[in-house]
Amino acid sequence: MVIMNSxxxxxxxxxxxxxxxxxxKAFSLxxxxxxxxxxxxxxxxxxxxxxxxxxxxxxLDGIRERLFNxxxxxxxxxxxxxxMVPSPRFAETPCFPQCLDWILDNQxxxxxxxxxxxxxxxxxxxxxxxxxxxxxxxxxxxxxEYVKKGLWFIGTNFSSCMNEKFPSPIGFSIIYPGMINxxxxxGLKLPxxxxxxxxxxxIRESALRRETEKNSAGSKAYLAFVAEGxxxxxxxxxxxxxxxxxxxxxxxxxxxxxxxTHVRDDKALNYLSSLLEKFGCSVPTIYPLxxxxxxxxxxxxxxxxxxxxxxxxxxxILDRVYSCWIENDEEVYSDVITFAMAFRILRMHGYDVSxxxxxxxxxxxxFEDTLQGHIKDLHAVMELHKASHVHxxxxxxxxxxxxxxxxxFLKRELNDIKSLDIAQxxxxxxxxxxxxxxxxxxHKRNIEQYNLDSRMLLKTSYVLHIAKELQYLERWHDxxxxxxxANVKIIFSALYNTINELGEKASLIQKRDVxxxxxxxxxxxxxxxxxxxKWLKNDTVPMIDEYMTNAIPSFALGTIIxxxxxxxxxxxxxxxxxxxxxxMLFELVSRLGRLLNDIQGFExxxxxxxxxxxxxxxxxxxxxxxxxxxxxxxxxxIDSIRGELLGLVLQEGGMVPKACKELFWKMSKILHLFYKSxxxxxxxxxxVDAVHAVVHEPLKVGHLLSPKA
Numbered sequence: 232m233v234i235m236n237s238x239x240x241x242x243x244x245x246x247x248x249x250x251x252x253x254x255x256k257a258f259s260l261x262x263x264x265x266x267x268x269x270x271x272x273x274x275x276x277x278x279x280x281x282x283x284x285x286x287x288x289x290x291l292d293g294i295r296e297r298l299f300n301x302x303x304x305x306x307x308x309x310x311x312x313x314x315m316v317p318s319p320r321f322a323e324t325p326c327f328p329q330c331l332d333w334i335l336d337n338q339x340x341x342x343x344x345x346x347x348x349x350x351x352x353x354x355x356x357x358x359x360x361x362x363x364x365x366x367x368x369x370x371x372x373x374x375x376e377y378v379k380k381g382l383w384f385i386g387t388n389f390s391s392c393m394n395e396k397f398p399s400p401i402g403f404s405i406i407y408p409g410m411i412n413x414x415x416x417x418g419l420k421l422p423x424x425x426x427x428x429x430x431x432x433x434i435r436e437s438a439l440r441r442e443t444e445k446n447s448a449g450s451k452a453y454l455a456f457v458a459e460g461x462x463x464x465x466x467x468x469x470x471x472x473x474x475x476x477x478x479x480x481x482x483x484x485x486x487x488x489x490x491x492t493h494v495r496d497d498k499a500l501n502y503l504s505s506l507l508e509k510f511g512c513s514v515p516t517i518y519p520l521x522x523x524x525x526x527x528x529x530x531x532x533x534x535x536x537x538x539x540x541x542x543x544x545x546x547x548i549l550d551r552v553y554s555c556w557i558e559n560d561e562e563v564y565s566d567v568i569t570f571a572m573a574f575r576i577l578r579m580h581g582y583d584v585s586x587x588x589x590x591x592x593x594x595x596x597x598f599e600d601t602l603q604g605h606i607k608d609l610h611a612v613m614e615l616h617k618a619s620h621v622h623x624x625x626x627x628x629x630x631x632x633x634x635x636x637x638x639x640f641l642k643r644e645l646n647d648i649k650s651l652d653i654a655q656x657x658x659x660x661x662x663x664x665x666x667x668x669x670x671x672x673x674h675k676r677n678i679e680q681y682n683l684d685s686r687m688l689l690k691t692s693y694v695l696h697i698a699k700e701l702q703y704l705e706r707w708h709d710x711x712x713x714x715x716x717a718n719v720k721i722i723f724s725a726l727y728n729t730i731n732e733l734g735e736k737a738s739l740i741q742k743r744d745v746x747x748x749x750x751x752x753x754x755x756x757x758x759x760x761x762x763x764x765k766w767l768k769n770d771t772v773p774m775i776d777e778y779m780t781n782a783i784p785s786f787a788l789g790t791i792i793x794x795x796x797x798x799x800x801x802x803x804x805x806x807x808x809x810x811x812x813x814x815m816l817f818e819l820v821s822r823l824g825r826l827l828n829d830i831q832g833f834e835x836x837x838x839x840x841x842x843x844x845x846x847x848x849x850x851x852x853x854x855x856x857x858x859x860x861x862x863x864x865x866x867x868x869i870d871s872i873r874g875e876l877l878g879l880v881l882q883e884g885g886m887v888p889k890a891c892k893e894l895f896w897k898m899s900k901i902l903h904l905f906y907k908s909x910x911x912x913x914x915x916x917x918x919v920d921a922v923h924a925v926v927h928e929p930l931k932v933g934h935l936l937s938p939k940a
Contacts, residue, residue: 291540298544301524306516307344308356310334311363312459312485313503313514315370315492325371326491327503333512334364335374342380354391355399355407361385362410363485369417378419386422392431401606402457408435409460435460449605456481456602459489467493476561477519478502481602484514522552522562523569526576536674545580553582567592567603571614575665578621581881581889586627589618593629595636609644609653612637613660620665623878625871666873667903671925678930726753737797745797748808752789759785766842775847782825782844783818792898793817801888810886812879816895819876823899826869827906830862873899 314330317323325331338344344364345357365381368374391397392407400406408431414421421428439461442450454461455470458480470490473480478498480486484506487499506514525548532538538545552573555563563573570588577584591597592615598604603611619634641657648654659676730753734746759781766773773781796803807813829836829844836843848861856864880896 295544301521303515305513307360308363309484309516310513311367312488314367316488327507329512338377342384354397355403359407389423404434404438405457406460408432448600452602453605458486482517519562526572534677549580553577567611568614571618575618575621586629590629593632612640622874624874667907669901669904733794741797741802749794752793755784756787756789778847783821786821786825788821788824792894796891799890807886812885812887819872820895820898823872824902826865827902831906
């Protein structure tokens with residue numbers, strides 16, 4: 232069964248999906264942006280479940296090759312502007328004549344230039360590319376017939392320019408009218424009614440007036456970015472202040488080329504020359520993009536559950552990204568999306584990256600002063616939002632501030648998002664933070680394209696029903712079996728056989744007997760449950776610290792996580808089991824689960840007369856704090872515990888193997904899902920649905936098997 236489009240069996244076509252003008256949307260989250268599409272496109276044609284299970288060598292080798300050999304698609308629009316750059320020696324000749332030949336060789340039969348097979352959703356992109364190519368040919372007085380065909384296409388489709396239903400490239404309302412004005416100045420006769428031309432020029436004036444009135448750092452950066460649409464109004468000396476170390480303006484060939492038609496700058500010229508040396512006769516819409524593309528590919532592989540096939544390759548990529556991070560490389564730091572994605576992925580892979588670097592975005596106003604902030608790039612905000620969830624210390628206030636404003640921003644923009652795919656992605660991200668997602672369900676959802684939002688965790692609770700007999704458990708194995716009731720014998724027999732079976736299998740893997748440890752885990756849990764039962768029976772109200780200390784074993788995660796550690800793979804010594812690191816991991820995840828459970832189960836516990844940390848907080852405060860305030864304080868504690876847990880899991884070194892530490896973090900994610908909006912244990916339908924989604928329901932991939940229109 233084919234499940235996705237292959238990660239690169241046709242060349243990966245990656246163009247800038249954030250700030251771009253020859254791509255389709257400013258909303259870089261949509262699935263038809265080229266980075267996302269390239270990852271899907273390769274997988275769709277040849278990547279099947281059977282292939283992955285067998286580890287098809289040719290398939291995996293093809294993906295590995297594409298991870299390190301990024302091919303960027305040619306941009307007709309940017310190539311046209313590069314074509315217009317005059318030679319430094321002879322101003323009446325093109326500096327890059329090979330681009331001129333490429334334009335002549337790549338006009339479509341309908342007279343247009345642009346991505347092949349375009350549809351109406353890309354019409355404004357195609358119109359921009361076509362007009363730019365027409366201007367390039369006219370600039371050097373070549374290809375008269377090509378120019379006529381191009382003008383005919385523009386005239387035929389001109390009404391689409393002002394149709395708001397079609398997605399607009401970034402800066403379209405300024406750049407396209409600016410190019411129309413330039414065409415008129417060149418003496419070109421557009422087959423368009425004068426009233427329509429006047430309307431387009433009026434749109435530019437209105438857009439320019441709005442930006443000028445804002446007079447913010449973000450608006451100034453934006454006007455510099457769309458400089459080719461305002462040649463007569465620009466102070467090109469100020470525009471060059473945005474020049475990067477590589478000589479480009481915003482890593483954009485078109486903006487850089489537009490500047491070179493007005494000023495001479497060796498660094499900018501060298502930037503364009505290097506692109507032509509690398510790509511031949513055309514240029515991409517943004518460069519460099521390698522780190523961003525590789526991070527996107529790593530992220531996509533992880534989201535689809537395929538990363539285990541590329542562990543070494545991902546390690547090589549992240550080592551390089553980390554090197555760029557610590558060297559403050561412009562390719563990482565100059566782009567918000569790359570920067571935020573690098574922080575999140577590096578930190579989640581255990582690299583030492585400080586959240587202090589995100590201080591520049593801890594306030595929405597700071598973000599708005601950037602180019603991507605000014606254009607309200609949802610992809611950039613989404614990546615910052617994801618980054619805000621990987622805090623490992625309660626002292627990382629910058630991430631808390633970042634989470635606050637990005638959450639508010641995304642909620643505010645959600646209702647105005649026109650693309651259903653983007654709206655679904657934003658809504659899902661808001662409802663399912665990274666720390667509250669179950670990997671298997673995430674993989675299934677991502678394959679099915681936003682089809683599932685389930686939670687998964689099953690837990691038994693009937694152990695409390697044998698509380699009366701728990702005090703005898705330690706000696707049941709010897710001689711007390713004859714004293715037990717029939718029901719207790721059944722329960723004990725099940726526990727006895729299960730624990731011994733697990734102990735036998737785990738001991739083979741660990742090459743030492745670990746059965747005693749498994750027994751001790753169960754005893755600790757049941758003793759703690761017995762203590763809670765006695766509190767209830769005797770109407771004892773423990774202090775909150777006493778309650779939480781007992782909650783560590785009584786919450787019963789020990790019987791789930793701790794035996795699993797023996798089956799992960801690494802040999803775990805007795806010294807490791809007794810280490811403070813191991814016990815702290817268990818303590819943190821147990822406290823987390825207890826508090827999450829208490830928030831969602833508060834009403835039920837109160838009705839049943841059971842102890843609960845929320846009610847204890849209210850009681851011991853002499854009712855000076857309300858139930859809602861107690862819940863609010865508890866959520867803050869949960870955030871702090873989660874950060875401390877993630878920090879311990881990602882910490883290098885230590886006695887507990889990394890694979891074992893990750894179990895505790897994955898359990899934390901399950902707990903957040905389980906108690907996200909209700910008490911999962913008391914909501915069996917949701918749990919059954921989640922189990923069915925993962926275990927029984929087949930992948931819904933019909934939409935991936937047929938080509939998109």
